[in-house]
Amino acid sequence: MLNNLPLHALIVHMPIALTILVPLFAVLALFLGKRIMKPNVAWAFPVGLLALLLASGVAADKTGEQQEDRVEQVVPKGAIHEHEEAAELFLVVTAGVLVLAAGGLMTNTLGKTMRLVGTAGTLAVLAAGWNVGHSGGKLVYQHNAGAAYSTAAGAGATPAAPADDER
Secondary structure, three states: OEOOEOHHHHHOHHHHHHHHHHHHHHHHHHHHHHHOOOHHHHHHHHHHHHHHHHHHHHHHHHHHHHHHHHHOOOOOHHHHHHHHHHHHHHHHHHHHHHHHHHHHHOOOHHHHHHHHHHHHHHHHHHHHHHHHHHHHHHHHHOOOHHHHHOHHHHOOOOOOOOOHHHO
16 A cells, blocks of 8 residues: 555556557567667667556556455455456466567567557457456456545445446
């Protein structure tokens, strides 16, 4: 906890941002590798971003696990489970794409193929990340997960009832 904010809520923004940026930088690296620098050198940046994405995703996953018991007091377990499953899939997809993309650091024909495969793979990472973010957003905005950290909730108050359009 930092200033009464759950650590998960602070850390999760890094993988969200990187999930969106990695495909853009992969395409940029392909362009730079054809026009300005050696392809494998240009490709090192998206590979590094994928590694950072995986590391920040693991950190987000671990902090989410640490805060699960508290949030379960105000959020249905099924909604938390959906988010956990999406996060696990995201980590597996990201790790797989990182391995494939790392092959793009080779200077041969296989390296060129792996750069193209890695770029396509970043779209799978984006889709998996979107799913995690969407389920996390539902926890916060539909199920009021933040109530687990409000002073009213800490004093035993119940979370606010869902709006009419959410019932």
